[in-house]
Amino acid sequence: MSTSPTLHVAVKHQVGSFKLQAEFLAAPGLTAFFGRSGSGKTTLVNLIAGLATPGAGRIEVGDDVLFDSDKRINVSPERRRVGYVFQEDRLFPHMTVRGNLTYGQRFRNKATRRYYLEDVTDLLDIDTLLDRRPAGLSGGERQRVAIGRALLSSPDILLMDEPLASLDSARKSQILPFIERLRDDVGIPIVYVSHAIDEVVRLADTMVIMDNGSTVAVGPVEDIMSRLDLRPLTGRYEAGAVFPVTVAGHDKTYGLTELAFPGGRLWVPALDQDLGYKMRMRIRARDVSLSLGKPVDSSFLNIVEGNVVEIRPEAGPQTDILLDVGTPLIARVTQKSVAAMRLQPGTKVFALIKAAAIDRHAMGFGGTRQRQKY
Amino acid sequence: MALSSLEMEALQLSLQVALLAIGVSLPIGIAMAWVLVRKTFPGRILLDSIVHLPLIVPPVVVGYLLLVIMGRRGLIGAWLWETFQISIAFSWQGAAAAAGVMAFPLLVRSIRQELEAVDRKLEQAACTLGARPFVVFVTVTLPLIVPGILTGTILAFARCLGEFGATITFVSNIPGETRTLPLALYTAVQSPGGEGAALRLMMISLALALGALITSEYLTRRTRK
Numbered sequence: 001m002s003t004s005p006t007l008h009v010a011v012k013h014q015v016g017s018f019k020l021q022a023e024f025l026a027a028p029g030l031t032a033f034f035g036r037s038g039s040g041k042t043t044l045v046n047l048i049a050g051l052a053t054p055g056a057g058r059i060e061v062g063d064d065v066l067f068d069s070d071k072r073i074n075v076s077p078e079r080r081r082v083g084y085v086f087q088e089d090r091l092f093p094h095m096t097v098r099g100n101l102t103y104g105q106r107f108r109n110k111a112t113r114r115y116y117l118e119d120v121t122d123l124l125d126i127d128t129l130l131d132r133r134p135a136g137l138s139g140g141e142r143q144r145v146a147i148g149r150a151l152l153s154s155p156d157i158l159l160m161d162e163p164l165a166s167l168d169s170a171r172k173s174q175i176l177p178f179i180e181r182l183r184d185d186v187g188i189p190i191v192y193v194s195h196a197i198d199e200v201v202r203l204a205d206t207m208v209i210m211d212n213g214s215t216v217a218v219g220p221v222e223d224i225m226s227r228l229d230l231r232p233l234t235g236r237y238e239a240g241a242v243f244p245v246t247v248a249g250h251d252k253t254y255g256l257t258e259l260a261f262p263g264g265r266l267w268v269p270a271l272d273q274d275l276g277y278k279m280r281m282r283i284r285a286r287d288v289s290l291s292l293g294k295p296v297d298s299s300f301l302n303i304v305e306g307n308v309v310e311i312r313p314e315a316g317p318q319t320d321i322l323l324d325v326g327t328p329l330i331a332r333v334t335q336k337s338v339a340a341m342r343l344q345p346g347t348k349v350f351a352l353i354k355a356a357a358i359d360r361h362a363m364g365f366g367g368t369r370q371r372q373k374y
Numbered sequence: 375m376a377l378s379s380l381e382m383e384a385l386q387l388s389l390q391v392a393l394l395a396i397g398v399s400l401p402i403g404i405a406m407a408w409v410l411v412r413k414t415f416p417g418r419i420l421l422d423s424i425v426h427l428p429l430i431v432p433p434v435v436v437g438y439l440l441l442v443i444m445g446r447r448g449l450i451g452a453w454l455w456e457t458f459q460i461s462i463a464f465s466w467q468g469a470a471a472a473a474g475v476m477a478f479p480l481l482v483r484s485i486r487q488e489l490e491a492v493d494r495k496l497e498q499a500a501c502t503l504g505a506r507p508f509v510v511f512v513t514v515t516l517p518l519i520v521p522g523i524l525t526g527t528i529l530a531f532a533r534c535l536g537e538f539g540a541t542i543t544f545v546s547n548i549p550g551e552t553r554t555l556p557l558a559l560y561t562a563v564q565s566p567g568g569e570g571a572a573l574r575l576m577m578i579s580l581a582l583a584l585g586a587l588i589t590s591e592y593l594t595r596r597t598r599k
Contacts, residue, residue: 078501081504088495090493090496094518150503153502
């Protein structure tokens with residue numbers, strides 16, 4: 001495949017008193033629907049899958065129109081070629097893992113099959129489970145089988161509704177690499193619903209932010225995460241600027257890794273990656289402090305120079321400040337400091353980033369730019 | 375405890391009647407359970423009540439109703455007779471009809487309970503994988519309600535073997551044609567010197583019913599695992 005199809009959604013929908021209004025164009029790759037629970041993410045995914053019918057609008061995957069209220073098109077869910085990985089695994093209890101995996105295959109003629117059992121069991125590392133029943137599998141295994149089952153129905157688009165929500169964090173970190181592999185290898189658009197910002201930063205190319213039934217912002221993860229006006233939605237505590245980095249060196253003596261980013265160099269706790277490896281990193285606003293002069297004799301390993309771009313007035317004692325250090329960076333400081341330092345747009349500052357605060361969770365391995373597409 | 379040929383005949387006839395009754399009413403019962411669980415329409419409660427009526431109405435009433443409808447001069451029976459020269463009245467097929475109607479509620483109830491417990495999310499998942507609604511039913515719903523179907527079938531089968539009131543009213547008590555176990559037992563009790571036969575027929579009936587209940591329980595436990 002030369003190009004991966006895109007997903008285009010423009011719908012209005014009402015369930016009881018809840019109104020949903022969504023409009024976005026998802027670029028190829030992984031698109032994350034991000035928002036609080038109850039913001040309409042699952043409803044929107046169900047509309048795309050055809051499990052619910054929008055009041056009005058249009059849904060397209062590539063050149064296929066799945067729904068168009070004006071032209072009275074509403075393709076039934078079984079004909080939509082949509083792979084759906086649900087929050088719960090929803091495996092068929094009366095079938096073996098093999099039976100589950102191949103269930104969707106029989107409904108596609110051989111010519112249009114995209115994936116084969118061997119490839120998928122390889123990709124998801126489930127080849128040893130084939131003859132077992134779902135009841136005997138662990139939560140992580142079950143969810144991997146569910147992903148495999150969706151893939152083997154050879155969908156044109158893969159929808160994943162918080163596939164990790166029911167798993168503990170150890171299981172989550174086991175499955176995340178598989179989803180990264182999917183994103184990089186399968187060549188179809190993936191919609192990934194989540195309310196966990198670390199998952200989104202790690203996996204997504206495009207972010208669709210949902211709030212109270214509406215899509216309030218759509219764009220590349222890096223852009224969305226550096227918008228101060230979206231901070232109440234992207235999360236005060238966990239959110240921060242996102243940018244691409246490259247592994248530039250290792251310091252074995254102190255167990256550190258040096259990363260090159262558009263604003264200079266950063267030291268972080270050692271990463272097990274080769275030199276030149278590219279990835280995406282999120283630096284939480286609360287881990288960034290500001291100084292007017294360059295600190296000497298401080299414990300901060302990472303000091304980068306830049307300018308204040310925007311200060312967003314807020315009601316609480318703290319505020320977010322958008323910096324330009326060669327790339328957008330967000331710092332969270334007290335209102336008192338803003339006044340004392342007389343910060344305003346244009347002020348030259350030094351951003352101090354705690355190395356220890358940057359952990360694996362902040363990294364998106366196999367980030368956008370080194371993606372191989374086929 | 376040797377059975378006389380007449381008693382053997384009654385046992386054989388009973389099994390034959392019950393098999394036909396179940397064979398015909400099982401698909402209808404599954405469809406009925408599905409309609410009652412999955413469809414909402416005006417008159418659903420009425421339909422539900424009609425299905426359950428044979429459980430509480432005196433069997434004689436059901437038998438007479440069958441006679442009125444399916445008898446040679448009945449509403450449908452007359453037409454069947456005139457057009458195709460077919461009649462089930464006073465035949466073993468008629469006995470099967472009476473038994474089937476009486477056992478129908480038991481069949482529907484068991485299947486229905488199981489169907490209500492089926493997770494519809496599994497059906498949705500099958501649908502997104504490309505299965506048409508009928509295929510979803512056959513590959514997902516049906517296998518999941520197998521325990522209910524088994525229990526219902528066995529209970530209904532036992533009920534068919536025991537059918538008396540509706541049968542004698544609709545198809546009478548004809549040796550070799552409609553004289554099933556309970557009717558043979560009734561006849562034996564009524565005849566002077568029939569105590570030995572009555573006792574044997576009673577034992578067979580009890581054994582069959584008990585066997586059915588135990589099998590049903592065993593199968594339920596096995597399939598639930």
